[in-house]
Amino acid sequence: MTRRFYILMAVLFLLLVLAAVGSALVGVAAIQPSELLHSQIFLQLRLPRILLSILAGAGLSVCGAAYQSVFRNPLTDPYVLGISSGASLGASLAILFGLQAYLWGVGLAALVAALGTVLLVYRIASIGNRLHTTTLLLTGVCLTFLITAVISFIMVLRQDKMDSIIFWTMGSFASASWFDVAVVAPVVVIGMVAVAFHSKDLNLLLTGSETARSLGVDVERVKKVLLFFTTLIVAFVVSSCGVIGFVGLVVPHCVRLVLGADNRRIIPASILLGALFVLLCDTMARTVLQPSELPVGSLTALVGAPLFIYLLYKNKKQY
Amino acid sequence: MSHVPAIELRALTCGYKDRTILDSIDITVERGGFYAIMGANGCGKTTLLRCIAGLLPPRKGEVLIDGKRISDYSPRHLAQQLSLVRQHQQTDLDFTAEEIVMMGRNPYQSRLANESEEDRSIVEDSMRLTNTLHLRKEHPWSISGGELQRVMIARSLAQQTPIMLLDEPISNLDISHQFEIMDMLVDFNRSQGKTILIVVHDINLAYRYCPQLILLHNKQVLYQGPTAEGFTEERIEDVFGVKAHKGEEGITLRRK
Numbered sequence: 001m002t003r004r005f006y007i008l009m010a011v012l013f014l015l016l017v018l019a020a021v022g023s024a025l026v027g028v029a030a031i032q033p034s035e036l037l038h039s040q041i042f043l044q045l046r047l048p049r050i051l052l053s054i055l056a057g058a059g060l061s062v063c064g065a066a067y068q069s070v071f072r073n074p075l076t077d078p079y080v081l082g083i084s085s086g087a088s089l090g091a092s093l094a095i096l097f098g099l100q101a102y103l104w105g106v107g108l109a110a111l112v113a114a115l116g117t118v119l120l121v122y123r124i125a126s127i128g129n130r131l132h133t134t135t136l137l138l139t140g141v142c143l144t145f146l147i148t149a150v151i152s153f154i155m156v157l158r159q160d161k162m163d164s165i166i167f168w169t170m171g172s173f174a175s176a177s178w179f180d181v182a183v184v185a186p187v188v189v190i191g192m193v194a195v196a197f198h199s200k201d202l203n204l205l206l207t208g209s210e211t212a213r214s215l216g217v218d219v220e221r222v223k224k225v226l227l228f229f230t231t232l233i234v235a236f237v238v239s240s241c242g243v244i245g246f247v248g249l250v251v252p253h254c255v256r257l258v259l260g261a262d263n264r265r266i267i268p269a270s271i272l273l274g275a276l277f278v279l280l281c282d283t284m285a286r287t288v289l290q291p292s293e294l295p296v297g298s299l300t301a302l303v304g305a306p307l308f309i310y311l312l313y314k315n316k317k318q319y
Numbered sequence: 320m321s322h323v324p325a326i327e328l329r330a331l332t333c334g335y336k337d338r339t340i341l342d343s344i345d346i347t348v349e350r351g352g353f354y355a356i357m358g359a360n361g362c363g364k365t366t367l368l369r370c371i372a373g374l375l376p377p378r379k380g381e382v383l384i385d386g387k388r389i390s391d392y393s394p395r396h397l398a399q400q401l402s403l404v405r406q407h408q409q410t411d412l413d414f415t416a417e418e419i420v421m422m423g424r425n426p427y428q429s430r431l432a433n434e435s436e437e438d439r440s441i442v443e444d445s446m447r448l449t450n451t452l453h454l455r456k457e458h459p460w461s462i463s464g465g466e467l468q469r470v471m472i473a474r475s476l477a478q479q480t481p482i483m484l485l486d487e488p489i490s491n492l493d494i495s496h497q498f499e500i501m502d503m504l505v506d507f508n509r510s511q512g513k514t515i516l517i518v519v520h521d522i523n524l525a526y527r528y529c530p531q532l533i534l535l536h537n538k539q540v541l542y543q544g545p546t547a548e549g550f551t552e553e554r555i556e557d558v559f560g561v562k563a564h565k566g567e568e569g570i571t572l573r574r575k
Contacts, residue, residue: 197430204422208409210374215478216398216426261413 005265008258012272019276020050023283028291049176052184053282053296054275056173056237057247059188061274063230064248065255065266066195069202070226071133077249078234081140081227084245085147086110086117087238092154092165103179106168111239117143118231131223133209171242171297173282180240191233192271198226202263246301247274250308257315277304323386325350325482325514326371331380333370340366342538343380348516350481353508355525355546356518358535359559364518365406367535368484371516372403384482398426401482402475406490406518408467410459416470417455420446423477445476449503465496472500476507483507485517489524497521501528522559523569526550534558 024046025031031039063078071080079085090113091106099105121143125136151169155162201222204212209219237244251274252266259265278296281303285296326348334340340363348354356364369375370382373389382389384400392400402423412419423445424438446452449469459467468488475483485504489497505528507513516533519525525532525546532549534542536558542549550570555563564571 200425200428200430203414204425206412206414207419207422210369211403211405211409213374213394214372214398214401214403215422216395218394256413262418 005259005269008269009272012269012276016054016272016276016279019279019283020054023050023279026283026287028286044178048178048181049173049282050279051181052176052241053173053278055181055184055188056241056244057251057274057276057278058192058271059184059233059237059274060244060248060278061251061270062192062195062267063234064250065252065263065270066198066202066226066230067248068252069206069263070223071137072206072208073137074253075249076137077245078230079144079238079243079245079248080137081121081231082117082143082147083114083231083234084238084243085144085151087114087235088151088165088169088243089113089117089147090239091168091242092151092161095161095164095168096154096158100164104183107180107183107239111235114235114238115231117147118235122227130220131227133223167295168242169297170295171244172285172293173241173296174286174293176241184236184240187232187236191229192267194229195226196267196271198222199263199267202226202267203261206261206263242297244278244297244300246304247278250304251277254308254311257311323350324348324383325352325385326516327381327383327386328370329381329383331370331382332378333366333375334378339378339538341370341535344538344540346533346540346543348482348514349531350514351508351512352514352531353505353529354516354531354533355529356516356533356535357520357522357525357558358541362535363538364535365486368403368486368516368518372401372484373397374403395426398478398480400480401484402478402480404468404471404475404483404485404488406486406488408459408464408471410467412459414458415455416451416457416459416462416473417442417446419459419470420451420473420477423474423479426478441479442473442477445473446470448476448507449473450499465492468492468496468500472503481512482514483516485515487518487520490520497524504528522550522555522563522572526570 024036024042025033027046029041031042036042060078067076067078067080068074087110090109094106094109099109121136121139124139125132155165201217204215204217213219252270255266255269255273259269278300281299282296285294285299288294324347328344328346330343330345331341332339332343356367358364366375370377384392420442421434421438424434424441446455449472451466451469451473454462454466454470472488489500501524504515504517508515517529529546532542532544532546533540534549534554541558542554552563552565555561560575561572562575
């Protein structure tokens with residue numbers, strides 16, 4: 001099992017490097033490998049885009065894996081606490097008021113609204129000093145519906161802005177810049193390290209919070225630390241590239257099907273697989289119908305869902 | 320040297336929301352003792368164990384483990400003092416039996432280090448003692464209730480705590496498996512000097528295996544002391560509402 005894990009990690013890492021190089025060479029303007037490091041298209045457009053998609057894929061997958069263990073629910077994804085809807089609302093309002101003109105105007109609005117939404121969810125769901133996870137989930141889901149309804153109203157009232165809002169909501173790396181990378185990278189990297197540091201606690205949380213506690217886990221503290229870092233990761237990722245669904249839900253499950261339930265393997269493998277998956281999806285998004293772009297947020301599901309269903313089906317036969 | 324009991328409850332009151340389950344009870348559990356906790360359904364046996372395990376903060380009074388207030392223990396340190404085998408087991412876990420038993424080593428491990436040789440040999444010993452070694456690669460959903468119960472006891476052993484708390488570990492098992500587990504616990508108690516508190520329902524099993532008895536009734540401790548003297552026919556009738564007759568072969572029970 002351990003050997004299988006290391007082999008898989010090596011393969012994933014290699015594929016990620018290959019995919020990144022491949023992605024750098026293809027596009028509307030094809031670049032010769034020898035010219036890569038001198039190409040402004042590569043240095044100013046493609047490289048930040050590649051890095052941002054890697055960060056987003058890795059970050060979302062880690063958060064999905066962590067949430068699925070913290071909430072002991074296989075259906076949780078990184079957006080379950082209302083982060084994506086909050087970010088979308090912030091972005092919609094920013095678009096409405098014309099903040100696109102400013103550097104990261106929409107992103108900042110999305111970030112603030114995302115964090116505000118999650119804080120509200122935590123506030124509602126905490127009893128004294130404790131976080132009740134079922135209430136947390138239900139509050140998040142409920143607030144998501146509420147905010148989505150508000151966004152629909154905004155779009156109906158201001159149909160001239162509808163396209164921009166819809167486009168933002170579907171997720172895209174088309175406008176990725178070095179600035180985005182500089183803002184998102186530290187948060188995602190530190191957050192991932194923090195989550196990985198608690199991998200064993202995640203395993204124990206899967207046995208239930210009381211059992212985890214009687215096995216020596218400081219459950220309330222661990223939950224708070226994990227939710228803090230995951231919230232930051234998701235909020236920053238969503239603010240920089242919009243809502244990219246499916247990745248955070250399914251990547252950890254794919255890894256689980258191959259490697260078993262141990263989060264000490266799931267977390268690092270999810271980082272690599274998530275990064276690879278989103279990078280490939282974004283490369284497809286910008287090349288398949290070039291020069292026009294497909295929305296990467298729906299490509300992830302379009303490509304990923306059949307793959308995942310196949311994996312599920314294949315594993316079913318083993319019982 | 321002064322004498323410090325393994326567990327001491329002083330005027331402990333606890334409960335849920337508006338409901339008081341245990342009202343100002345005092346219990347002393349001696350080191351190396353083997354205690355049966357008994358009482359009718361809903362009398363607070365599980366609540367008592369949850370209080371002792373630090374899972375339910377007391378409303379009033381104190382819980383002392385090894386002479387120290389339970390709130391002064393970190394979860395990690397407490398998990399080195401006492402282990403808990405819960406009444407209901409989770410069967411949908413995707414971990415193997417061996418991984419589950421290894422979780423018992425968590426209070427001794429650092430976050431990043433891998434399992435040590437020592438951890439592995441303790442896990443193996445625990446599984447051997449509970450006769451679960453052959454199940455090491457099995458999952459909770461692929462083994463029987465009795466086997467899973469033994470795996471949980473193995474995890475509790477791997478925790479290497481001086482105190483073991485067990486909440487109805489045998490209630491769902493057939494009689495021969497009940498004997499098997501009780502024999503095992505007696506052995507841990509005698510050979511390893513573990514202090515054992517076990518919630519049981521079967522009066523005769525408690526009578527036969529557990530030297531000490533804690534009898535809960537009406538939010539109070541009705542009796543604590545040697546089991547043989549604890550089970551009088553009147554007390555059994557008061558607590559369980561059945562007629563009891565103490566004979567050579569044990570206690571026979573019938574409806575009132």
